[in-house]
Amino acid sequence: xxxxxxxxxxxxxxxxxxxxxxxxxxxxxxxxxxxxxxxxxxxxxxxxxxxxxxxxxxxxxxxxxxxxxxxxxxxxxxxxxxxxxxxxxxxxxxxxxxxxxxxxxxxxxxxxxxxxxxxxxxxxxxxxxxxxxxxxxxxxxxxxxxxxxxxxxxxxxxxxxxxxxxxxxxxxxxxxxxxxxxxxxxxxxxxxxxxxxxxxxxxxxxxxxxxxxxxxxxxxxxxxxxxxxxxxxxxxxxxxxxxxxxxxxxxxxxxxxxxxxxxxxxxxxxxxxxxxxxxxxxxxxxxxxxxxxxxxxxxxxxxxxxxxxxxxxxxxxxxxxxx
Amino acid sequence: xxxxxxxxxxxxxxxxxxxxxxxxxxxxxxxxxxxxxxxxxxxxxxxxxxxxxxxxxxxxxxxxxxxxxxxxxxxxxxxxxxxxxxxxxxxxxxxxxxxxxxxxxxxxxxxxxxxxxxxxxxxxxxxxxxxxxxxxxxxxxxxxxxxxxxxxxxxxxxxxxxxxxxxxxxxxxxxxxxxxxxxxxxxxxxxxxxxxxxxxxxxxxxxxxxxxxxxxxxxxxxxxxxxxxxxxxxxxxxxxxxxxxxxxxxxxxxxxxxxxxxxxxxxxxxxxxxxxxxxxxxxxxxxxxxxxxxx
Numbered sequence: 001x002x003x004x005x006x007x008x009x010x011x012x013x014x015x016x017x018x019x020x021x022x023x024x025x026x027x028x029x030x031x032x033x034x035x036x037x038x039x040x041x042x043x044x045x046x047x048x049x050x051x052x053x054x055x056x057x058x059x060x061x062x063x064x065x066x067x068x069x070x071x072x073x074x075x076x077x078x079x080x081x082x083x084x085x086x087x088x089x090x091x092x093x094x095x096x097x098x099x100x101x102x103x104x105x106x107x108x109x110x111x112x113x114x115x116x117x118x119x120x121x122x123x124x125x126x127x128x129x130x131x132x133x134x135x136x137x138x139x140x141x142x143x144x145x146x147x148x149x150x151x152x153x154x155x156x157x158x159x160x161x162x163x164x165x166x167x168x169x170x171x172x173x174x175x176x177x178x179x180x181x182x183x184x185x186x187x188x189x190x191x192x193x194x195x196x197x198x199x200x201x202x203x204x205x206x207x208x209x210x211x212x213x214x215x216x217x218x219x220x221x222x223x224x225x226x227x228x229x230x231x232x233x234x235x236x237x238x239x240x241x242x243x244x245x246x247x248x249x250x251x252x253x254x255x256x257x258x259x260x261x262x263x264x265x266x267x268x269x270x271x272x273x274x275x276x277x278x279x280x281x282x283x284x285x286x287x288x289x290x291x292x293x294x295x296x297x298x299x300x301x302x303x304x305x306x307x308x309x310x311x312x313x314x315x316x317x318x319x320x321x322x323x
Numbered sequence: 324x325x326x327x328x329x330x331x332x333x334x335x336x337x338x339x340x341x342x343x344x345x346x347x348x349x350x351x352x353x354x355x356x357x358x359x360x361x362x363x364x365x366x367x368x369x370x371x372x373x374x375x376x377x378x379x380x381x382x383x384x385x386x387x388x389x390x391x392x393x394x395x396x397x398x399x400x401x402x403x404x405x406x407x408x409x410x411x412x413x414x415x416x417x418x419x420x421x422x423x424x425x426x427x428x429x430x431x432x433x434x435x436x437x438x439x440x441x442x443x444x445x446x447x448x449x450x451x452x453x454x455x456x457x458x459x460x461x462x463x464x465x466x467x468x469x470x471x472x473x474x475x476x477x478x479x480x481x482x483x484x485x486x487x488x489x490x491x492x493x494x495x496x497x498x499x500x501x502x503x504x505x506x507x508x509x510x511x512x513x514x515x516x517x518x519x520x521x522x523x524x525x526x527x528x529x530x531x532x533x534x535x536x537x538x539x540x541x542x543x544x545x546x547x548x549x550x551x552x553x554x555x556x557x558x559x560x561x562x563x564x565x566x567x568x569x570x571x572x573x574x575x576x577x578x579x580x581x582x583x584x585x586x587x588x589x590x591x592x593x594x595x596x597x598x599x600x601x602x603x604x605x606x607x608x609x610x611x612x613x614x615x616x617x618x
Contacts, residue, residue: 024460032476143608147601149552151559152575152593159586261465265556269579280560283475295464295472303463 010314018307025303026078029296030071033288083293088285093293096278101297103173104267104274106181108259110191111198116252118199119206126207127214138207145204154197154269161193168193171271194270198263202255209251213244246316253309257302350613357609360602367599371418380409382416382569391585402588404574405581406567410588413569414595420481420570421596424563425551428485432492433543439493440500441535445508445527455501461494470553474562484563488554492546499542503535541611548603555596571596 058064062073077084083093126138162170174180174187181187217223217240226236260275267276275294282290351357370377380398385406389396392403401410443454461469473487507513508531516526555572557563564570566577571592578589 020456021459021463024457025463028460028464032472035473036476037478143601143604147548147552147597147604149555149572149593149596149600151556152590152596155575155579155582155593156590159582159590163583163586258465258467262467264467264471265559268560279471279475283471283479283560283562288476291472291475295468298465298468299463302465302468306463 007315011311014307014310014314018303021303022300025296025299026075027071029292029299030074032292032295034067036286036288078296083296084289086282086287086290088281088287088290093289096290097275097294097297100273100275100278100294101301103181103272104260104263104276107191107194107198107267107272107274108256108263110195111259112202112252112256114195115199115202115255116206116248119203120210120248122203123207123210124214127211127218130215135211138211142204142208142211145200145202145207148200150197150200151265151269153200154194154266157193157197158269173273194266194272197269198259198266202252202259205255206248206251210244210248213247214240217243246313249316250309250313253305253312257305260305261298261302347613347615351609354609354613356605357613360605360609363598363602364606367418367422367602370415371422374416374419378409378412378415380412382408382412383567384408391581391588393585393588401591402585404588405577410591413574414571414591416569417571417574417592417595420564420568421551421555421572422599424481424485424488424554424558424570425599426547428488428554429492429543429547429550431489432496432546433539435489436493436496436543437500437536437539440497440502440539441504441527441531443497444501444504445523445531447505447508451501451505455498458494458497461490466491466549467553467556470557471560471562474557479562479565481564484554484557487557488550491553492543492550495546496539496543500535500539503538504531507531507534537614541607541614544603544607544610548600548607551596551600551603 055064062070065073081094083097085091086093086096089096122134122138122141126132126135129135158170161168169190170193173190174182175190223236223239226239263272263274264276264279266272267274268280271277275298278294279291281287282294379400385404385408387407389399389403389407390405391407392399394400394402396402399409399411401414404410404413439454439458443451464472470487470491473490474484477483477487513526513530516530521529554563555570555575558570558572559576561573561576564573566573574592575589575596578592581589
């Protein structure tokens with residue numbers, strides 16, 4: 001089989017594998033509303049609503065139908081971009097979620113970039129000079145990254161850089177509490193603290209992964225062979241990067257997904273107007289359609305990102321062509 | 324958090340023999356980092372158990388006139404919180420709920436996840452595919468998101484937070500358990516037992532469990548650190564423990580408003596979460612090398 005054909009069949013297999021996962025995700029999101037205590041209308045109905053009114057509204061919203069039928073209707077609407085109406089604001093959930101996703105995405109991408117750059121740098125040097133000072137520092141950094149409660153780290157950074165030094169704004173996404181984005185310093189400086197806080201998690205994980213990769217590649221026979229053939233350090237460096245890149249990029253992609261979905265704690269600390277903020281509002285106002293819609297969109301992002309990472313990794317892996 | 328996605332390529336621990344645990348202990352003892360982390364954890368556990376005897380003050384009793392005092396105030400060595408309660412006493416009592424909420428979900432998930440994973444791995448075939456694909460669905464949610472989604476839908480509260488966290492940790496443990504069981508199942512001694520007519524339950528009990536529980540246990544201990552951060556995180560969001568209970572995540576939340584008045588007093592509960600989570604991580608790393616589980 002030619003390299004192209006095998007690539008295509010891998011692609012097809014990965015995509016087919018994703019479909020049942022997407023269906024499962026839809027079921028979980030659908031079920032969220034139904035595991036909630038009380039009936040799904042509890043937040044729209046006044047507490048003294050009569051039994052008749054309650055029955056009537058249940059019928060209007062279709063909550064009296066069998067689950068399977070409700071699920072089918074809900075899924076069909078969701079596929080067509082209709083995630084229902086927010087109970088608290090009366091606006092379409094889809095519009096609210098997409099605006100918030102933009103803000104979260106910007107933060108997560110910046111955080112991943114910072115984390116990946118420094119993580120890869122530390123990891124690379126650590127793997128190259130095993131047991132050196134940098135190696136120990138990189139190990140400490142990665143343990144710190146996965147052990148620190150990042151919401152607390154965010155608070156500490158706010159204390160140092162906003163409360164004590166007054167260099168950066170403590171909360172919000174723009175001057176005067178604006179939630180719209182612009183590419184200027186006034187907006188950018190609001191991003192620094194949350195993005196740095198967020199970057200600590202991928203930094204540690206990327207550093208650990210790259211360190212292990214580089215050490216493993218350097219120990220392989222072909223590197224020894226290249227050295228014996230008189231290849232310079234620079235030439236070897238090129239080979240190491242080429243071999244470490246697919247895995248390192250895959251880890252980066254996955255981390256971006258984790259940050260997108262896990263930003264709620266950091267967004268709460270910094271009052272960042274993203275999906276985490278939306279989730280917070282949805283939970284405490286018992287706005288179940290908003291909760292359901294936000295989680296569905298975030299999970300979809302995560303699944304798609306996984307798929308893209310998977311495909312890219314296969315495409316980048318130098319061994320695929322030979323196989 | 325990404326550690327949930329790792330650990331798929333665990334290999335079985337060395338077959339336990341009479342001297343196995345002695346060897347583990349000998350290797351662990353020579354690892355100063357793991358021993359240090361273990362001692363810190365022991366200290367925190369003792370603090371939690373003995374809280375009523377060592378806390379200098381009542382953690383619920385506050386005095387409005389003595390709000391937000393700095394470190395070293397007479398009678399308040401670590402200052403006081405936004406309601407004038409003694410920080411030291413609240414941090415000591417906080418160890419109880421925080422530790423309980425961090426560790427319990429992993430323990431329950433260890434039993435349920437191991438059960439599911441060992442069953443799927445041993446039975447194999449279509450049943451395995453069905454179970455593992457269902458588990459894959461939960462991997463479509465980043466762990467923080469799943470925990471927040473479940474406890475958000477179920478409603479804030481201690482029990483619901485525990486339940487949500489348990490659900491979050493079952494899939495990763497089941498995945499590791501399945502992977503290890505599948506490996507062990509194809510080993511010669513299992514084949515031999517099957518060929519000599521041993522029943523499935525006997526094989527699982529005698530040949531599988533002893534070989535898979537070690538690696539699963541090591542993996543589960545590595546999740547406690549994540550669980551501590553997530554559990555306190557849920558309380559920090561207002562989804563876990565309710566006020567006025569002393570719990571580190573919740574204390575961090577209610578003290579957020581005080582960062583301009585007593586910033587370092589406000590940051591204290593986070594230090595406790597960090598130390599605990601760090602110690603669990605380091606101890607788990609040490610245990611992994613001592614038990615010779617390769618990842």
